[in-house]
Each structure stands twice: as structure tokens, then as C-alpha cells.
Amino acid sequence: MSVQLSKMPATTEASPINHASRVNRIPLATYRLQLSESFGFEQIRELIPYLQQLGVSDLYLSPLFRARDGSTHGYDVVDHGAIEPAFGGEVELVRMAEETRAAGMGIVLDVVPNHMGINDSGNRYWLDVLENGEGARWAKFFDIDWDAIPQTLKHRVLQPVLGQSFGATLEQGELKVVYFERRLQIEYFDRRFPLAPRTWPAVLELVAARLAEAAHNGVTAGPERRQARIELTELESIIAQLRHLPASEDCSAQALRNRYREQRIARRRLAHLVTKRPRVAEALTAAIEEMNGVVGQPSSFDRLEELLRAQCYRLAYWRVASDEINYRRFFDINELAAIRVEDSQVFEMVHRLVGTLLERGLATGLRIDHPDGLLDPAQYFENLQTLYRRSQPEATRDATGQLYIVAEKILSGSEQLPTDWAVQGATGYEFINLVSQLLVDATGVKAIHAAYEELSGVEETAAEIFYESKKEAASVAMLSEMQMLAARLYRIAQRQRASRDFTLPTLLRALQEVIACLAVYRTYVPPRGWEASEEDHRRIGLAIRWAKRRNPSMSRSLFDFIASVLLLQFPTNLSQEDREAWRHFALKLQQVSGPIAAKGVEDTAFYRFYPLASLNEVGGELDATGIAVEEFHRLMHHRGATWPHGMSASSTHDTKRSEDVRARLHVLSEIPVRWKEAVLLWRQMNRRFLENWDGEPIPDANEEYLIYQTLVGTWPVTPMNDAARETYCQRIVQYMEKALREAKLHTSWMNPSEDYETLVFDFVRKILGPEAAAFQTDLAQFVAEIADAGFVNSLSQVVLKATLPGAPDFYQGTELWDFSLVDPDNRRPVDYATRTAALKELGRRVEGDLSGVATELAAAWPDPRVKLLVTKQSLAARRRHQALFTHGEYIALETTGGLADHLFAFARRDGDDWAITVVPRHFQSLAHGKQNKKAATGWKAEWGDAAVVLPAEIGAAWRCELSGQTVEAAPNGDTLTLAARELFAALPVALLTKTAGTRPAARG
Known part of the structure; x- marks a missing residue:
């Protein structure tokens, strides 16, 4: 298959922080599609016209490389x-990519270089x-410790x-032993594990014994x-060939060549015997049956155990993984094994198809x-x-810029x-x-924190829960x-007299x-050179100080030793080999600290x-x-100034709550007293539904508090019928x-307590x-107050991410109101029709009458099409x-007036081209404040003299790109002001560009 695609144009300057x-x-x-x-x-191909009309420039696809059967995410x-x-394969990918390119759009691929699925x-x-x-050809592909401490894992890999x-x-x-696809394998339900060819003689000798008996006693002609006898001789030759295979611990190039050559020949010879000689096939079947043992006769399994x-590999109970697994995983997922992409051969194998897709123009950017x-x-x-660069034509390679x-x-x-x-x-x-921190009321958040212990029963501080x-x-x-x-650190410690007494358990x-005290996900001690950065010195030093403070009974010299290894602060007499061991340890720890932080913070503390x-979001x-x-x-x-092209997201496939759920929950920060009263009332109303668990109510107070936040954040503003209510209830469960x-407090993925969970679900x-x-x-009335x-x-989130520095990213379906929760809820099918x-x-209507459309949708508030319009x-x-x-200057704009704190405004400037973004902040307290004598309804509020201040030279005449209205800035001494009441006359957010004839701004 071959396709000729023209190169995408170079469009804009890169960030000055980058090399190119x-x-x-x-x-x-970008628009993320799952x-x-x-x-x-x-x-996706059918959606291209829709996405093009929406204004999307690049499709942003979830992983599209072959994943395990039944994968729901592609990672x-x-x-x-x-x-x-399952997605259509290469043929459909090319068709989709060609139509994407024809529409002037690009494709950002999601690449997974850290790990692979192994349960397939x-x-x-x-x-x-x-x-x-x-000694396998691909042994270095994975990050396996072949010298693990448990003797049962020496030169073996655990399979939990x-x-x-x-x-x-x-x-x-x-x-059960099976002979399948010309290999002897172990079958465990629907999974098969290959048997090492060097061990096949344990089965084949049983086959040989049966053939020998037939040759001597059972055959008369x-x-x-x-x-x-010929069959027996051939089988005995195969057995001898297999016995002489190089040991798996022999990793030399010669051993590797011999191993695969001889295995290939032996498999072919055995397959010929089994296929062409019925007597051999029957004997193999009988031998396998004998090897597999008889249920009820424990000693009959001795041979199979041997x-x-x-x-x-060592087959083990899945729970053993938490203690003895000896391959690095993606987080704690046994089925995802980390790969060593730092090895050039591994990098090439993992990215060969990526390079082809880039070369053929089927991909224009990567998400890693x-x-x-x-x-x-x-x-x-x-790399x-x-x-x-290598994927581009050689003649233009030197002029090729960076890949996005x-x-x-x-x-x-x-x-x-x-x-x-x-x-x-x-x-x-x-x-x-x-953006979340901008939209919440800081004082109100502090008040909510102050009331949290009373409402939840949680006495620990955020810092304590983070650490724990x-x-x-x-x-x-x-x-x-x-x-x-x-174990690595212990081996290092044993080589120096000063650290030789540090035991493995204490290390x-x-x-x-x-690691628990490290404030960041990981450090970046260099794989080359011998100097840790000043920033890593600070981060590691801080973690060491906190670890000492939290553990006064542990030797301070123990922590000092760890710090010296992590920061490559070698003793003067340390050999080059030992120096490399220190650095290798520091590098390996950095690969583990990030997953531990993610599991501890995102997947536990949050x-x-x-x-x-709403503030408990990934990276928060x-x-x-x-x-x-x-x-x-x-x-x-x-x-x-540094990363002007990074993604500006508001919802992703990994966010804990969709942007609209967060946006509604942010409002609670403006009404902390009302929120506390509501929780106390609901707790009283629903007390009769609590169950008893060893004298404690289920759900506990903190879990009940989360339930109420979740309901407030997702409760529909329109009535639900019975079917919709049942669906909603199932989503919350x-x-x-x-x-x-x-949370791992009363139940967990590893040790689920179905009894406890059932009681919470029943509640x-x-x-x-x-x-x-x-x-x-009462819940519906409360939601109506803040919706x-x-x-x-x-x-506001939509306009901010579309106009602040960065490339706005839209998650599938969120162009209309979307009240999804964490996956898998946020991966439900989207109604694109x-x-x-x-x-x-x-x-069709906006082209002729944008102002009329905006007025109509604003009047139909909260019609979901208003978000689509914005x-x-x-x-x-x-x-336009x-x-x-893409690279215009960012300029903060001052706001003035009695309600200035409720406005947020900034400008973007590129030469004579200007745009101004203005959005409300803390709209709930604005709409229900003293200045609004009658509580506002919908999205309108009294703005009084609130205004945005502009430089006088910028020009007075502006047009709102969202509503079509024109506004005129009023002179005010050496400046101009845009009145909030005019900015928000048609819609609650504004994006202004200069109208024709406006005097150009002077370049400062």
C-alpha cells in the first residue's frame, strides 16, 4: 500500500525555549476522540466535516496501535x-487520514512508549x-530484574x-500441557504460556518410552x-538436540544464534513427526495426559510441577505481585510491563510504525x-x-522544523x-x-476547608494525607x-565500609x-555527566529533611547515604564501576517515584x-x-513566553470530572455557609437510609459528603423520566x-469488600x-440556585482556553453541556447526530445573523447550543x-469599578492585530449580591460601573466574535474603558476584535 501525501505547511514560530x-x-x-x-x-471519517465546521484543526486520537483483545482504552x-x-486497520486509517488532510486538518497520535500489554x-x-x-532475543525489551532476591526468581520472571x-x-x-502451534505450552483457561524448548524432553521422553514399547512389543510386522524404530530414533535425536540448547542464562551472541536456529529446526522436525506419523501423535497425546496428572491424586502432579x-517464568497467585514481581510495571498493573525505550533497538521497534506514519503524512503531531x-x-x-527529521525527504531535511x-x-x-x-x-x-483556581473564590474555599472536618469526620490535614x-x-x-x-541499594551499600551495616529492611x-516526602513526581538526575541540577539538589534535599523529621528514630546517616547516592555525591575512592551503579540506581528510582506519586495522590489521596x-484534578x-x-x-x-503551544485542556479522558461538573462545583466556593447548611440538612434527611457496620454508619461521613458533591455536580437541570433516572442512578453507583x-479505606481493587460496597450502593x-x-x-432546588x-x-472556560496562550483541546462531546464523571463514565458514546x-x-444562521442567534440562545438559557455557539x-x-x-503577546488588562473583582480580562496582540477576552468571575455572588436588589436569574446581572481599562491608542470600536454586537470604548483620561454591562448585554462572556476602521495600535 502506498500513498503520496504532500507535506503540511510550516505555520508558525516555535517556542523560544525549544531548540528548533x-x-x-x-x-x-485539537479534538480528542476515543x-x-x-x-x-x-x-471518525464521517465526522470530519462536522469537526471542520466546528473549527477544529487537528484530530487528537487515543492510541490506535494493536492492543490486547477487548481493550477499552488502547494503552x-x-x-x-x-x-x-478493531478500529478498521491500516486501510481505514489511510482513508480517514487522507480525508483529514484534504480538509486541511492534521492528526495528533497518542504514543505509548513506556509499557506494553502482556496479557495477550x-x-x-x-x-x-x-x-x-x-537469553531471549527480546529480553532487553523489558525492564526485568533477572537477579531478584527470591531464589525462586533467579533467572526467571514472575507471572502473577x-x-x-x-x-x-x-x-x-x-x-495443562498442550501441543499447540508446533509448540509445547502450558494452558491456563484461555491463556497459554510457552514451555522452554530445553525442557521439552521431560514430555518427549514419555513419548519415546511409548514408541520404544511399541517398537519392541506392540509391532509384529x-x-x-x-x-x-525410525520414529523412535528421530524422536531421540530431537530430544538430544533440545538438551544441547544453550542455557537461558547464556546471553552471548553465539548462544542466541544457536538457540533460535536449533529451536526452529527441532520444532519443524517434531511437527513433521506429529503430523505425518499417527503413532507419534497418539503417543504424544498419551504422554501429555500422563504429565497433566489426575485430580484427586496429588502425587500425580509432581512431574508437571517439576x-x-x-x-x-514462575506462575503464581496474582496477589504475589505486590511482594515479588520482578519486572517494572505501569503503576501497579501486572498486565502492563514497562519497556526499555532508552535502548536504541527497542526505540526503533516501538516507533517504526510511528516513523512510517509521519513519513507518509498520516500523522502531524504526537502526544507522549x-x-x-x-x-x-x-x-x-x-530521539x-x-x-x-529522518522521515522527511532528504532534500528538505535540513530545513525541517520540529515535530509538534x-x-x-x-x-x-x-x-x-x-x-x-x-x-x-x-x-x-x-x-x-x-483556570479552576481563577474561577473559585479563594476565601470561600478556605471556609469550606474549615468546615470540612465537621462535615466529613476527616481530622488529618492535606499534607498528612498526601504523605500517608x-x-x-x-x-x-x-x-x-x-x-x-x-536490593540495588543494598548491593551498593555492601561495597563501602561506611554503609555496610545498613540492612535491606531499613534501606x-x-x-x-x-519517596513519600518527595514534593514532585520525579527528579531528573542525568544519565550522562555527573552533576545533578540545582533544582534536583533542592527537591531531594527537601525530601530528605522531611523524611528525617518524620522518622526521628531512624538513623540520620541512613538518609544521608540515600541523598548522596541520588545526587551522585561520590566518595573520592569510589571506582568507575561503582559510580555507574550509583547513577543507575538514581535513574531507576526516578522511574518509580512518578508512578508512586500518581497512585498515591491521583488514585488515593484525591x-x-x-x-x-472540583479542585481535586490531575496535577492539582x-x-x-x-x-x-x-x-x-x-x-x-x-x-x-516559554510554552505558547502546549495544550490548553478543560476535560480529558483522565480528568476526575468533566469541565461542566467542575464549573458547577466551583460555585460552592461562593456560598460556603449555604453549602454547609445543605449538607447538614441532607444528612439529617437521609439518616434513615444509613446502615450499620461494626457500630459505624455506612457510608461514613466523608463518603456521604462525596456523594452529595457528586450529585450536586451532575444533577440534571431538566426533569428525568424513569429510564433516565435509572441510568443516572447506575452512573453514580x-x-x-x-x-x-x-480510596482503599474500606475496600480496594486488590481486596474488594462487596458487603461494604453493596451497603453504600444501596444508600x-x-x-x-x-x-x-x-x-x-431540595437537591434540585439547591442545584437550580447555582446552575x-x-x-x-x-x-468562561471555553473562551479562556480558546484565547489564552496555548492550543485549545476539546474532549469529545464537550461542545455541548457534559456532566460526565471519571472514566469509564466519560467514555460513553457521544450523540454526534x-x-x-x-x-x-x-x-447556516450565524452567517447571516450572528447577533440574532446569540440573542435567541441567550433567551433560551441554558440551551446547550449556547456552549456550541461560543x-x-x-x-x-x-x-481568522x-x-x-498562536504566538501573539499576552497583555493583562486592568478592571475598574465597584465590581471589578468579578471581571477577568486580557488582550492578545500581534502587531496591529488585537483581541480582548473578558469573562466574569464569581458570578453567583455577583448575581445575588447587594448590588442586585432582586436576585438575578439566568445569566444576567447588574454590573454597575464595572469596566475594563484599555490603552487609549488601541482604538475604541470593537466587535464581539461570540455575539456579533459592537461596543464602543469610552474615553477616560489617558485610557479607554469598556463597560461590563455593554460587554455582557448579549452573552455572559465576550471575545472582542477591532472593527474595520479602528486606528492601529502603536507598537510598544
Whole structure:
């Protein structure tokens, strides 16, 4: 298959922080699409006209490489070199990509370089490792510790796949030898594991014994006897050939060549015997039956147990993984094994198809999943850029700019994206949290925090829960990874007299403490050179100080030793070999600290501590409150100067709540007293539905508090029929199952307590059932009080991400109101028929009468089409003013008047081209404040003398791109002012551009 695609044009300057001076293609707006068996390339192709009309410039696809059977997300890739057949395969991908290019749009691929799915027969690399051990051709593909401390794992890899203990599994006959696809394998229900060819003689000798008996006793005719002896001789030759295969521990090049050559020949010879000689096939069947043992006769399984002991893997109960697994995983998921993409051969295999897609123009950008799991992220991104350059025609290669790449990097606190990464920015988690902090009321958030202990019963502080959750992740979910690290450190310690008395258990405990106290996801001690950065010195030093403070009974010298290793502060007499061991340990710890932080914070702490759940977002802080407008301006100016092309997201496939749920919950920060009163009332109304669990109510107070926040954030503003109510109830139950298990307090994914969960689910069903009609009425009234402010917040988010520095990213379906929760709720099918029809009608009418359409939709508030209109018009403005929004200057604008704090405004400038964005803040308190003598309804409020201040030279005449209205700035001394009451006369948000004839601004 061959297709000729023209190159995408180079559109704009790259961020000055990057090495290349230009980027090949900067998306104006991306749209994330989640591929599935029912939503593949054909369905995406049909959506291209819709997305083009919406204003999207680039499709942003979930992983499309072949994943394990039945995958629901695509991150469990089993073959990076193949397109997922369930999505339509390569043929449909090309058709979709061609139509995308014809529409002038690009495609951003989601690449998964850190790990692979191994629970699938399609992963030939993992099967090769299971069959041939550390001497396998692909052994270096995976991050396996072949020298693990448990003796049962020396030169073996753990396979924690059994549903019960190994002994019980074996004696119940669940493990069976089979001959399948010319290989002897172990079958466990629907899974098969290859048997190492060196161990096949254990089975084949039983076959030979039967053939020998037939040759001597069972065959009377001369020719048939001779044939039986020939068969036996051939089989004995095969057995001898297999016995002489190189040991799996022999990793030399010669051994590798011999091993695969001789295996191939032996398999072919055996297959010929089994296929062509019925007597051999019958004997093999009988031998396998004997090997597999008889249920009820434990000793009959001894031979099979011995065979399994000889393999390059150890089959084990799945719970063993938390203690003894000896391959690095993606987080604590046993079925996802980390790969060593820092190895050039592995990099090539993982990215060969990516390079082909780039070369053929089928992809124009990349999103890189979990770069913190990589040994050397900076080098990895350089390798990607090199791959891209090499994919371009040689004649133009030198002029080729950077490929557009964004990194899924979680930034903690004030942490910045590493400046040596050859990327255009991050995927937008930090943007989500900054916008949330802008929209909430900081004082109200603090009041909610103050009332949280009373409402939830949670006495620990955010800092304590952060520490405890990370330590728990390091001590339970990812204990195996920590034990591997501790074993490495122990070997290092034993080589120096000063550290020789540090025991393995104390090193393990100390490492867990240091990682629990690390404020960021990982550090970046260099794989080359010997100097840790000043920033890493600060971060590691702080973690060490906190670990000492939290553990006064532990030796301070123990922590000092760990710090010296992590920071490469070598003793003067340390050999080069030992120096490399120190650095290798530091690098491996960095690969583990990020997953521990993610498990501890995102997947544990966020489900234990949630005073205001809308601030508990990926990349957020447990103690987050609001942010001052001045600080937000400063951070956006910095973003524009350093990472102007990073994604600006508001919802993603990983967010804990959709943008509209968060937007509504933000409003609670404006009414902390009313919110507390509501929770206390609802708790009283629903007390009769609580159940007793060892003298304690179920759900507990904190879980009940989360339920009420979840209901407030998602409750429909229009009445539900019986079917809709049942669907809604099931969604909340599904969410609570995930929330309870992630919290790991009363139940968990590893040890689910179905009894406890059932009682919580019953509580949810009862408060949403007919017996709790009074509660539901009060809940609906409460939601009605805050819903309008929530909708205003939602529109503000749309305009902000479309106009602030960055490339706006839209998650599938969120162009209309979307009240989804965490996955899998946010991956439900999207009704594109409704969206397509609505956009088509809007597009037809907007061309002739934008002002009339805006007025009509505003009057029908909260018609979901108002969000569609704001999205469409914001993106249309970006397209008309590409240079302005792609790399234009960011300018903070002052607001004035008695209600100035309720306005947020900024300008973008590129030469004489200007745009002004103005959105409300804290709309609930504005609409119901003293200045509004009668509480406002809908989205309108009295703005008094609130205004935005403009430089006098900027010009007075402006047009709102969202509503079509024109506004005139009033002179005010040396400045101009735009009155808020005029800006928000048609819609609650405004995006202004200069009208024709406006005097150009002077370039400062």
C-alpha cells in the first residue's frame, strides 16, 4: 500500500525555549476522540466535516496501535508495529487520514512508549521472553530484574496470573500441557504460556518410552517395526538436540544464534513427526495426559510441577505481585510491563510504525504518554525529533522544523516543564488547575476547608494525607518495585565500609519515606555527566529533611547515604564501576517515584480528601484554593513566553470530572455557609437510609459528603423520566465503586469488600429512589440556585482556553453541556447526530445573523447550543487571527469599578492585530449580591460601573466574535474603558476584535 501525501505547511514560530526555530505544524485547536470497536476510523471519517465546521484543526486520537483483545482504552499495546484491526486497520486509517488532510486538518497520535500489554497472545516480545528467559532475543525489551532476591526468581520472571495459590491451581488440574502451534505450552483457561524448548524432553521422553514399547512389543510386522524404530530414533535425536540448547542464562551472541536456529529446526522436525506419523501423535497425546496428572491424586502432579520449575517464568497467585514481581510495571498493573525505550533497538521497534506514519503524512503531531516513566525523557524527545527529521525527504531535511509533540507531564506546585525537552508543551493538566483556581473564590474555599472536618469526620490535614497516601502506595501497591530498588541499594551499600551495616529492611523503609516526602513526581538526575541540577539538589534535599523529621528514630546517616547516592555525591575512592551503579540506581528510582506519586495522590489521596472536589484534578494540589488575578496574569505571560503551544485542556479522558461538573462545583466556593447548611440538612434527611457496620454508619461521613458533591455536580437541570433516572442512578453507583476502591479505606481493587460496597450502593439507590422524594426536591432546588453560575463558569472556560496562550483541546462531546464523571463514565458514546444537526443549523444562521442567534440562545438559557455557539465562534476567531492567537503577546488588562473583582480580562496582540477576552468571575455572588436588589436569574446581572481599562491608542470600536454586537470604548483620561454591562448585554462572556476602521495600535 502506498500513498503520496504532500507535506503540511510550516505555520508558525516555535517556542523560544525549544531548540528548533520553527515547528512544522501548530494546531489551532485539537479534538480528542476515543477509539473503540464501535467508534473506529470509519466513524471518525464521517465526522470530519462536522469537526471542520466546528473549527477544529487537528484530530487528537487515543492510541490506535494493536492492543490486547477487548481493550477499552488502547494503552495496553501489544504490538507497536500494527494498527488495531478493531478500529478498521491500516486501510481505514489511510482513508480517514487522507480525508483529514484534504480538509486541511492534521492528526495528533497518542504514543505509548513506556509499557506494553502482556496479557495477550499478540505480544510476541513477551512470549519470547517467557520461552527463552534472559537469553531471549527480546529480553532487553523489558525492564526485568533477572537477579531478584527470591531464589525462586533467579533467572526467571514472575507471572502473577493465577486466581488462587499455585498448589491449589496445579492439583485442581487447571494447568495443562498442550501441543499447540508446533509448540509445547502450558494452558491456563484461555491463556497459554510457552514451555522452554530445553525442557521439552521431560514430555518427549514419555513419548519415546511409548514408541520404544511399541517398537519392541506392540509391532509384529517387519516393515512396521522398522518404521517404529525410525520414529523412535528421530524422536531421540530431537530430544538430544533440545538438551544441547544453550542455557537461558547464556546471553552471548553465539548462544542466541544457536538457540533460535536449533529451536526452529527441532520444532519443524517434531511437527513433521506429529503430523505425518499417527503413532507419534497418539503417543504424544498419551504422554501429555500422563504429565497433566489426575485430580484427586496429588502425587500425580509432581512431574508437571517439576516441569514448571524448570521454566524461565514462575506462575503464581496474582496477589504475589505486590511482594515479588520482578519486572517494572505501569503503576501497579501486572498486565502492563514497562519497556526499555532508552535502548536504541527497542526505540526503533516501538516507533517504526510511528516513523512510517509521519513519513507518509498520516500523522502531524504526537502526544507522549507518561514520559516520567522513561529512563531519560530528554533524550527520548530528542530521539523522536530525529526520527521525524529522518522521515522527511532528504532534500528538505535540513530545513525541517520540529515535530509538534506534547508530553503528558504532571507538574506539581510551581514545578515547570523541563526546558531541555524537545516538545512544545504539556497536555494541559496544569492549565486545567490554573483556570479552576481563577474561577473559585479563594476565601470561600478556605471556609469550606474549615468546615470540612465537621462535615466529613476527616481530622488529618492535606499534607498528612498526601504523605500517608504516597507512603501507602510505596508500601503496598508498588512494594515489588520498591523491593527491587532496595536490593540495588543494598548491593551498593555492601561495597563501602561506611554503609555496610545498613540492612535491606531499613534501606527499604528509608526509601519509602524519601519517596513519600518527595514534593514532585520525579527528579531528573542525568544519565550522562555527573552533576545533578540545582533544582534536583533542592527537591531531594527537601525530601530528605522531611523524611528525617518524620522518622526521628531512624538513623540520620541512613538518609544521608540515600541523598548522596541520588545526587551522585561520590566518595573520592569510589571506582568507575561503582559510580555507574550509583547513577543507575538514581535513574531507576526516578522511574518509580512518578508512578508512586500518581497512585498515591491521583488514585488515593484525591479519593480521601475532597473539601471542594472540583479542585481535586490531575496535577492539582490537595490544599489548593484560589489564585490572585495578578498571579494568574503572571503565569499566563510566562506560558506565552516559554510554552505558547502546549495544550490548553478543560476535560480529558483522565480528568476526575468533566469541565461542566467542575464549573458547577466551583460555585460552592461562593456560598460556603449555604453549602454547609445543605449538607447538614441532607444528612439529617437521609439518616434513615444509613446502615450499620461494626457500630459505624455506612457510608461514613466523608463518603456521604462525596456523594452529595457528586450529585450536586451532575444533577440534571431538566426533569428525568424513569429510564433516565435509572441510568443516572447506575452512573453514580459505578462512580462510587471506583471512588471507594481508589480510596482503599474500606475496600480496594486488590481486596474488594462487596458487603461494604453493596451497603453504600444501596444508600445511593435509596436516596435517589421514591422514598427520598423530599431530599431530591431540595437537591434540585439547591442545584437550580447555582446552575446558572455553573453554566457561566463553563462558558468562561471555553473562551479562556480558546484565547489564552496555548492550543485549545476539546474532549469529545464537550461542545455541548457534559456532566460526565471519571472514566469509564466519560467514555460513553457521544450523540454526534444531535451535535451535527445543531451545528449545521447554527452555521447556516450565524452567517447571516450572528447577533440574532446569540440573542435567541441567550433567551433560551441554558440551551446547550449556547456552549456550541461560543465554542464555534471562539475557534472561528482563532482561525481568522491565526498569528495573533498562536504566538501573539499576552497583555493583562486592568478592571475598574465597584465590581471589578468579578471581571477577568486580557488582550492578545500581534502587531496591529488585537483581541480582548473578558469573562466574569464569581458570578453567583455577583448575581445575588447587594448590588442586585432582586436576585438575578439566568445569566444576567447588574454590573454597575464595572469596566475594563484599555490603552487609549488601541482604538475604541470593537466587535464581539461570540455575539456579533459592537461596543464602543469610552474615553477616560489617558485610557479607554469598556463597560461590563455593554460587554455582557448579549452573552455572559465576550471575545472582542477591532472593527474595520479602528486606528492601529502603536507598537510598544
